[in-house]
Amino acid sequence: MRCRKLVDIGRRQFLTGGAVAAAASATALLPTTTQAQQMPIRARLDYPSEMLANIAELTENVPLDVAYPDDFAPGVLVKFGRAVEGGVGPDADIVGFSTICPHKGFPLIYDEDDRTFSCPGHYSRFDPEAGGMQIWGQATQNLPQYILRVESNGDIFAEGVDELLYGRLSNMF
C-alpha cells in the first residue's frame, strides 16, 4: 500500500468523478480597503510576512497544511531532511509550495514515496525537492514556491511567492 495524503485545502469540495468544483468559495470575503491603496503603488506586490508554523511542528516528509498569502490560497510546508532548492532552516531543508495545480487549479496530491505532487485532473507532476519543477505535465509554469524565512526561535515566515497562483490575476487581492 503506497502511502499518500491528500493535501487538504480545508475545503474538500473538489473532485467527485470528473466534475470540478470551486477551489474557493465564491462567497469569499472581499478584501477590506487595504493600506496599499493609500500608499504609492510599487512595481511588485507587497507580500505579507506571515508566520505559518514553527519548525518543531514539522515532521520529515509529512506536509503541513498552510495557506498563503491568504486563506484562499492553500499550500504546504515540507521538511525533507536534506538541503533542497529554496530550503530554509538549519538544514536548508524546509520548503513551502502552493498545492493548486497551475494548469487547471485542481488540488495536488502528495506522494510520500517519491516526494512529489501529482494532479488528479490531468496527471501533471511536480518535484518539491527541485524548486517545484514540473516533472511532466500540462502546466506552463513550475509550481509556485514560497519565499521563506526562519527566526531563531524556529518560527517559519512566508514572505513571497515566485509564480502567479492559479485562479487569480494578482497573487494578492
Place this chain on the structure above:
Amino acid sequence: MAFKRHVDRLPIIPAGAKRHNVTCQFCIVGCGYNAYTWPINEQGGTSRDENIFQLDLTEQQPADTDAWYAPSMYNVVKQNGHDVHMVIKPDYECVVNSGLASARGGRMAEMSYSEARSTQQQRLTDPMVWRQGMKVPTSWEDALDLVAKVTVAVIKEQGEDGLFVSAFDHGGAGGGYENTWGTGKLYFEAMKIKNIRIHNRPAYNSEVHASRDMGVGELNNCYEDAELADTLMVVGANPHETQTNYFLNHWIPNLKGQSMAKKQELLSDEEHAPARIVIVDPRRSLTVNACEVAASKKNVLHLAIQSGSDLALLNAMLTYAAEQGWIDEDFIAAHTEGFAAARLANSMSVEQAAEICGVAASDIIKATSWIAEPKSDGHRRRTMFAYEKGLIWGNDNYRSNAAYVNLALATGNIGREGGGCVRLGGHQEGYVRPSDDFIGRPAPYVDKLLIEGRGGVHHIWGCDHYKTTLNASEFKRHYNERTNKVKAVMDSVPSGDRDAQVEAILGAIRDGGLFVVDMDIVPTKIGEAAHVLLPAATSGEMNLTSMNGERRMRLTERYMDPPGQAMPDCLIAARIANAMEATLREQGDEAYADQFQGFDWQNEEGAFMDGYHQNAAGGEFVDYEALRAMGNNGFQEPATGLEEGRIVGSKRLYTDGVFSREGGKALFMEAQWRGLQAPGKQEQKDNYPFLINNGRANLVWQSAYLDQDNEFVTDRWPYPFIEMNLQDMDELDVAEGDLVEVWNDAGSTQAMVYPTPSAKRGETFMLFAFPTGVQGNVVNEGTNELIIPNYKQTWGNIRKFSAKPRSVNHLSFKSKEYPVL
C-alpha cells in the same frame, strides 16, 4: 533553480478587448483558443464591469475557470504598428478542447515575437544574403532577384530536375491551405519539380500509402468516436503527450465512463460500458499510465511488443478474429473486396505472433476479443483504431499500415459511430495543391540525391533536415561541403555585380556546389548552410486556415504583425514566381515566362481563394467570411453546402459504405510478415546492444524551433532525454543527468540520461528532433520501398562523456508516471 517567471500579477483583459478566433498553431488536435488584444495604455479592472469575464476578480476563481490565464498566455505585441497587450487563452466553447490548454498551446502568447518583452527575438525579420563571410540584411527586391537569377540559370543548365525543393505540406504554424497552395502552385504548376521532399521525410510521398490504396482516407472519423467506442485500440502512438487534449477531452472520459450518457443517447438500442483500451507499444508510455489511472489496470491491455513486430501481431489478430467468426461478414460482402485472398496470404497463428512479438499468446487473444468479439447483446463491438509514428515510421510501413486497416475493415469499423481507422497525426493539415502525379512512385529519395551531389539549387520551406532527417550525420557532411563551395565563390566577387555573382555561383555549382534559399520563421540548423534567408510570417501574423485530425477546418484570424519585413509563405512563393517571370522575360524566354503568371495575390486571402476555394472538394462553399462566422468550431471537411450562411460539413467519412476507390469498394491487402524490412536494420539489431527508440515529449513542439527560445522548455530539457533501464545504467556506470554519446554505424549523437524504472533491459527511448542532440544522426539510410524513413528501429551503443553540467544539475529526474493506486 527551476525556472520561475516571478510574475505576481497580470494585466486584466478589459471588457472592450478585441477577440480573435485562434486555432492552436501546433499539434494536429487544433484546440480552440482566443487571442484578446487591447491598447497598451488601457487595462481592465477587477470589478465586473471592468473586465471581459464580467466577474469580480478580487475573488479566488475556482478550478477550471475561464477567468484565469497563466503568465505564458500573455505578451505585448505589435498590431498595425502599435504595441498592444495580448492574451491567448483556451476557448471553453470549442468542442475540441473544451477550455483545456496543453503545455504547448498554453505558451502561444509567450512564444510570439515581442520587442517590448524580448520574446522570440530569434525570429527572422529581414531577407538576408551571404556577403563577405556572413549573412547580411537586404531588401526583398535584391534577395528575390538573386534567387530568381540563380534558379533560372540552374534550370537552363540542368532542367527543372536541377531545382531541389524541401517544403512543408502541413497546417498550423507556417503551413495552412494558403501556404501549401502558394508553394504547390509554384513547383507543381508553373514548374514540374519532382526532386521535392516533405518537411519530415526524404521524399514526396504519403506516410499512409497503403490506407489510401485500400480506399480508406486516413482521417475518417470524428473525435466524438473516441467517446462512443466500446474499445479503443492504438498502435505506435502516445496521444497523452502528442495529441494531449484529444486524449484528455475525448478518450479519458470514455475510459472513466463519463461518456456513458452520450453513448446511451446516441446509440440507444445496444448495451454500453466504459471503454477498454488496447495499446501496442514496445515502451510503457505515459498514455499507458494515464489509461490505467482512468480506467484501472483491468481495462487496459498494453502489448509491449518487440520493436518492429506490429505486422505479425496485426495479422495474427485478423487471423484469430476470422477463425472465431468475429468479423463483419455483411460489411465485408457489401463494401469490400479481396478479403479471402488477404486472409490467406496474411495468415499468422497466435502462437507464431507471440514468438515474434515477445508477448503472451493469451494477451493476443484477449486483445482480439476486446476489439472484435460481439457484445453480449449480440451487437457488433465498436472499436476505434488509431495509429501514428510508431507504425508510420516503423518497420515495413506499407504492409503494417495495410494490416491495421485490414483489421478495421474486417470488423466493420470504418464509417460507423465509435469506429474509424485513423492516424492520430502530428501537425494539422492544410493540403491543397495542383496534382503531383508527375513525380511518380516511388518518389525520388531527395536527401540521398543531395548527398550524391545532384541538383544545383535548393529551395527550403520551413524544413530542417539537420534535425529531422535520417542518416543525418552523412547528410550534414555532404551538404556543408557543397554549400561551402558556393559561399567561397560568393566571397570572391563583389556582391553588387549581379552578373558576375551569378556566374561565379554557377561555376561553383558545376563543381558540385549547391546554392540554398531558406524560407523560415526562425534560423534553423540547415539555414546556417544557406546563402539566402527569406523571413516568413506564421499563424496569427497572417490569416491562416487548417484542418485538424477530424478534418475540422477553422480560420485563425490575424491578431498581430509579422516581425520586420516577414511575410506569409504564399506571398513569398508568389514573389519568387514574379521574379522568375521577370528574369525569363529579360532573357527573352516568353514561353517559359508565361508559365509563371497567375501569382498576383496581394494577401493570403487571395491565395486561399485561388487555391482552396477553387480546388478543394467543397471549397466553393468556403471563404474567409463564412469561416469567421463558424468560429473555433468551424466545420468538418468536406463542405457539402451552405445553410443560412453556415457551412455544412461531414462528421464522418464512408458512412454510406462507399470508399475512395474506383467502384467504391474498399480493398483488403496482402501484407505478409517479413522481419525487419529496411536495409541494414537486422544487422544493426544484431550488432548493437541498445534499441534507440525515439519520439516526442509533451513539452516540446516538433523540432523545438520556437521552444529552443523558450526558457520554460530549455530549462526542463537542455538536452534531449534518453530513458534508460536502471540495471543498464548500472552496467554502463552512468547516472541520472549524465551526458552520453549514442553511436552506431550511421553516426553519433548525444543525450541526457533519464532513469526510467519501466524501461525494458536494452531498450531506450530518446527525444526526437531536438536541437542539442539529433537522434536522426544514428538512423541509417534504410527506408521502405516507397522511401518512408524508418526512425524507430535503430540500435546503437551508449557511453558516458560528461557528468551533469550546470544546466542539468537542478533538474528533476523523478518518474514521469502518475502514481497508480
